[in-house]
Amino acid sequence: MSLFEALVLAIVEGLTEFLPVSSTGHMIIATSLLGMESTPFVKLFTVAIQLGTILSVVVLYFKRFFKSLDFYYKLFVAFLPAAVLGLVFSDLIDTMLESPMTVAISLVIGGVVLLFVDKWFNKPKIDDSDDISYAKAFRIGLYQCLAMIPGTSRSGASIVGGMAEKLSRKSAAEFSFFLAVPTMFGATGKKLIDYFMDGGQLTSDEVNILVIGNIVGFVVAIIAIRSFIGFLTKHGFKLFGWYRIIVGLVIIVLLLSGQSLSVV
Known part of the structure; x- marks a missing residue:
């Protein structure tokens, strides 16, 4: 992997x-x-740069992360379904990850859902995530499990789940x-352990690429999160829905047409 390729993937x-x-x-x-x-x-x-x-x-x-222990308890309750099901169905998930068509179809279906989600859940009662109950946190965690189907989008599934539980956008x-x-940290940790358990080793150049990739991913993610919250509050999900549909159709x-695509 060249430095240029690493930078592109980190930005993506x-x-x-x-x-x-x-x-x-x-x-x-x-x-x-x-x-x-x-x-x-x-x-x-592609997994390790999630640390950034x-x-x-x-x-x-x-x-927020140093506000109270209750915050961490709720995150644990929400994280638990993905942790358990991820271990139980790890082989099935790996099999689906080998199918770009699965990713493409999931993109399109998820895009259609986003076109209508603002109409379906338009009466929120909770405008502060601190007010989420443990039961709601668990159910949102169940929604997140849908993202085990490649192309669904972890953030999309959990956001829709939150709105279904009466949270504001x-x-x-x-x-x-x-x-x-916790979800991405767990996935990254498992990937690193598997890599080294299988005899993988990192050269000094690969370590440098990982460090640079995480730094770039960190900076870009900050910009993306800030921009997303502002856009979402004003405009909702419809644009993201159409975008997903277009990307999914492009992959299909x-x-x-015979193009060889691979899921990394």
Whole structure:
């Protein structure tokens, strides 16, 4: 992997991880356009740079993470479904990850959902994520599990789940950001352990690429989160819905035309 390729992937990750557009789908397009081979290190890189995006949430919402233990208890309750089901269905998830068509179809279906979600859940009762009950946190965590289907979007699933639980768009998005921290940290930790358990090693150049990628992902994610909250509050999800549909259809057209695409 060249430094240029790493920078492109880090920017894509930072821009798409917290938006309801599926970072996986965008990684497919980015790696295919760059002509990258799906090597073990490339697969590791696309997961490990999530550490930078995780840090962006902690920095932006620093006070919230040190406000009370109740905050962490609710995050744990919301994280639990994905942790359990992720372990139980890990082989099935890996199989689905090998199918770009699954990603493309999920993008389109999720896009259609986003076109109507503002109409379906237009009477929020909770405007502060601190007011979420444990039961609501658990149910939002169940919604997040839908993102185990590649292309669904972790943030999209958890935000829609939050709105279904009567959260406002802003509070649902913020809780989705918070929930990303344990979820993505767990996924990244598992990927790193698996990589080294399988005998993988990192050269000094690869370590440098990982560090630079995380720094770039961190900066871009901060910009994306700030912009997303402002846009979402004013305009809702419809634009993201149409965008997902277009991206999904692009991938489908490429696949049907014989283009070889791979999920990193």
